Amino acid sequence: MSEIDQIDFEIIAALRNNARIANKDLAEKIGLAPSSCLERVRYLRARGYIRDAHIEVDLTALGLGLQAMVAIRMNQHSRVGLEAFQNYVIGLNEVVTVYHLSGANDFMVHIAVKDAETLRDFVLDSFAERPEVAHIETAVIYQQVKNWNLVDQREE
Numbered sequence: 001m002s003e004i005d006q007i008d009f010e011i012i013a014a015l016r017n018n019a020r021i022a023n024k025d026l027a028e029k030i031g032l033a034p035s036s037c038l039e040r041v042r043y044l045r046a047r048g049y050i051r052d053a054h055i056e057v058d059l060t061a062l063g064l065g066l067q068a069m070v071a072i073r074m075n076q077h078s079r080v081g082l083e084a085f086q087n088y089v090i091g092l093n094e095v096v097t098v099y100h101l102s103g104a105n106d107f108m109v110h111i112a113v114k115d116a117e118t119l120r121d122f123v124l125d126s127f128a129e130r131p132e133v134a135h136i137e138t139a140v141i142y143q144q145v146k147n148w149n150l151v152d153q154r155e156e
Contacts, residue, residue, distance in 0.1 A: 067110065071139070
């Protein structure tokens with residue numbers, strides 16, 4: 001499967017929690033010499049286990065205090081149609097993330113808007129009016145909690 005070990009998983013988990021951590025601090029947290037830690041991080045990047053670092057945006061501070069997940073079921077299921085719809089959705093400013101799913105719904109769309117009225121208008125204008133959409137279900141997100149710990153779940 002992969003050529004990484006438990007220490008590499010600990011490095012990845014620490015970087016997921018704080019991608020800007022100094023190598024010296026990361027090495028201390030993991031229990032490695034700084035040079036060994038840097039070598040492992042470079043290895044993880046070179047092999048594609050770590051692709052990039054991102055900042056986390058406080059959507060509420062930007063005036064986007066209401067988040068929701070919108071489940072969308074399509075009328076038809078052609079590759080071209082699904083890809084076209086996905087490209088349309090990811091181009092909408094209110095959209096945070098788009099998930100293409102198996103199961104009853106085809107897409108789950110994470111959106112962030114100012115308030116409930118804006119949410120209603122967005123869903124009606126952006127999804128309900130589209131002829132390829134068969135069903136929409138909206139769920140307001142009360143709280144988001146992320147699991148920054150990454151555990152090695154490979155079979156021995």
